[in-house]
Amino acid sequence: xxxxxxxxxxxxxRSTIRELAAGxxxxxxxxxSFAIFEVEDGRLRLIRHTxxxxxVVLHTARRGELFAEASLFSNAYQCDAVAAVRSRxxxxxxxxxxxxxxxxxxxxxxxxxxxxxQIHGLRTRLEERNIRSARARVLHRLTLAVGADGRTVMLxxxxxxxxxxxxxxxxxxxxxxxxxxxxxxVTRAQGRITLRKTRGI
Amino acid sequence: xxxxxxxxxxxxxRSTIRELAAGxxxxxxxxxSFAIFEVEDGRLRLIRHTxxxxxVVLHTARRGELFAEASLFSNAYQCDAVAAVRSRxxxxxxxxxxxxxxxxxxxxxxxxxxxxxQIHGLRTRLEERNIRSARARVLHRLTLAVGADGRTVMLxxxxxxxxxxxxxxxxxxxxxxxxxxxxxxVTRAQGRITLRKTRGI
DNA sequence: CGAGTGATTGACTTAGATCAATGACCGTGG
DNA sequence: CCACGGTCATTGATCTAAGTCAATCACTCG
Numbered sequence: 001x002x003x004x005x006x007x008x009x010x011x012x013x014r015s016t017i018r019e020l021a022a023g024x025x026x027x028x029x030x031x032x033s034f035a036i037f038e039v040e041d042g043r044l045r046l047i048r049h050t051x052x053x054x055x056v057v058l059h060t061a062r063r064g065e066l067f068a069e070a071s072l073f074s075n076a077y078q079c080d081a082v083a084a085v086r087s088r089x090x091x092x093x094x095x096x097x098x099x100x101x102x103x104x105x106x107x108x109x110x111x112x113x114x115x116x117x118q119i120h121g122l123r124t125r126l127e128e129r130n131i132r133s134a135r136a137r138v139l140h141r142l143t144l145a146v147g148a149d150g151r152t153v154m155l156x157x158x159x160x161x162x163x164x165x166x167x168x169x170x171x172x173x174x175x176x177x178x179x180x181x182x183x184x185x186v187t188r189a190q191g192r193i194t195l196r197k198t199r200g201i
Numbered sequence: 202x203x204x205x206x207x208x209x210x211x212x213x214x215r216s217t218i219r220e221l222a223a224g225x226x227x228x229x230x231x232x233x234s235f236a237i238f239e240v241e242d243g244r245l246r247l248i249r250h251t252x253x254x255x256x257v258v259l260h261t262a263r264r265g266e267l268f269a270e271a272s273l274f275s276n277a278y279q280c281d282a283v284a285a286v287r288s289r290x291x292x293x294x295x296x297x298x299x300x301x302x303x304x305x306x307x308x309x310x311x312x313x314x315x316x317x318x319q320i321h322g323l324r325t326r327l328e329e330r331n332i333r334s335a336r337a338r339v340l341h342r343l344t345l346a347v348g349a350d351g352r353t354v355m356l357x358x359x360x361x362x363x364x365x366x367x368x369x370x371x372x373x374x375x376x377x378x379x380x381x382x383x384x385x386x387v388t389r390a391q392g393r394i395t396l397r398k399t400r401g402i
Numbered sequence: 403c404g405a406g407t408g409a410t411t412g413a414c415t416t417a418g419a420t421c422a423a424t425g426a427c428c429g430t431g432g
Numbered sequence: 433c434c435a436c437g438g439t440c441a442t443t444g445a446t447c448t449a450a451g452t453c454a455a456t457c458a459c460t461c462g
Contacts, residue, residue, distance in 0.1 A: 051351030052398050056344050059324040070321050073314040101310070105303040112302075112309070113274040115316035120271050122323035123260040129330040129368060132451080134418070143257050150252030160440065167330060172418050174442055197253050333419075335450070361408065373450050375410055 243288025
């Protein structure tokens with residue numbers, strides 16, 4: 001529970017696990033909302049249906065992510081949640097969560113903090129997508145992902161996923177990395193990328 | 202005050218207006234945080250400085266947007282806020298805002314709701330950016346921007362700004378629009394775009 | 403009226419997407 | 433223990449959609 005581990009036990013205890021087969025849906029647009037969710041494994045698509053019943057993907061929620069937070073404040077879900085692959089989600093019951101936050105301003109504040117940080121991260125990623133050049137985009141990400149020393153990025157997942165997250169094909173991303181390496185802007189070792197100390201650009 | 206008009210008068214009354222010349226900064230990384238802000242006019246860049254003192258833009262806050270929400274929950278600002286053009290911001294004092302939320306769970310919930318909706322919107326825009334084709338991206342946006350009738354999009358701002366928001370050059374955007382019009386997918390009238398009722402795709 | 407901006411279209415270029423292939427490295431099941 | 437299938441990382445060749453540069457028209461505003 002990377003996000004919600006500070007919740008009072010009476011909420012956590014009431015949280016429920018749900019396993020979903022690929023294609024199975026967790027809730028549908030219009031269903032009465034009873035919980036917010038965290039993806040423990042897999043991937044879910046949040047989909048809105050248009051009047052002429054086409055589907056628009058609003059978001060893809062991935063492992064570790066929280067979703068349907070807004071349903072805390074409305075009676076019904078505003079979109080479908082459908083498992084893109086076999087998935088496991090944990091649901092935190094709305095009722096108990098809201099009650100806990102009403103009882104304790106501290107809990108409420110923690111939750112707000114989670115939301116505020118999320119906003120910050122999303123804005124940064126959106127700003128990143130405004131950068132057209134693959135090179136600059138990758139550098140933007142690396143610069144912000146740097147560890148305590150200010151130069152080293154520890155890679156956790158697969159490069160492929162990082163590429164997708166950056167909005168690049170994996171091929172374009174690999175090429176960009178090797179180009180950066182070739183020109184000496186970064187060096188790579190197993191599982192880490194180190195930025196060269198630079199002044200200017 | 203599109204976002205925070207439900208705040209109790211003792212917070213709103215204590216809010217302050219600040220005018221900034223282009224290039225002037227509102228706060229700097231490390232400054233003790235005392236308020237969150239709303240852009241009343243203009244545009245501010247949120248910038249992080251790296252160890253080797255290069256600048257990374259985290260976000261550009263535009264008119265009507267709230268920013269520095271996360272500073273509610275930390276003692277110092279995590280980045281600089283610099284006016285990109287002549288701007289006016291309203292600051293809501295942290296102290297009073299937090300106090301109001303601690304006193305009234307309703308106020309806290311309203312604020313959470315604002316944050317949650319913001320997250321939702323940001324995720325949707327990020328998902329949109331994963332769509333590579335200009336055509337599909339524009340349709341995604343139009344489909345979600347549609348009014349009560351499910352087909353008509355009222356355009357408020359300039360097309361240019363919409364283009365930028367979509368992550369397209371204005372030229373590419375204009376061309377995409379005319380192409381969509383030519384193939385009959387949309388019709389345009391002054392200030393509005395109407396989607397053709399379609400089945401499939 | 404001239405300057406500034408938005409909307410639009412044309413011509414041209416290019417960065418990144420696409421398609422394809424290869425080698426390394428699993429895990430697994432016979 | 434090894435062959436097989438799968439995924440990841442990587443590189444090459446090619447193509448094209450969108451970016452860039454440029455020009456025009458319509459409008460508004462002082």
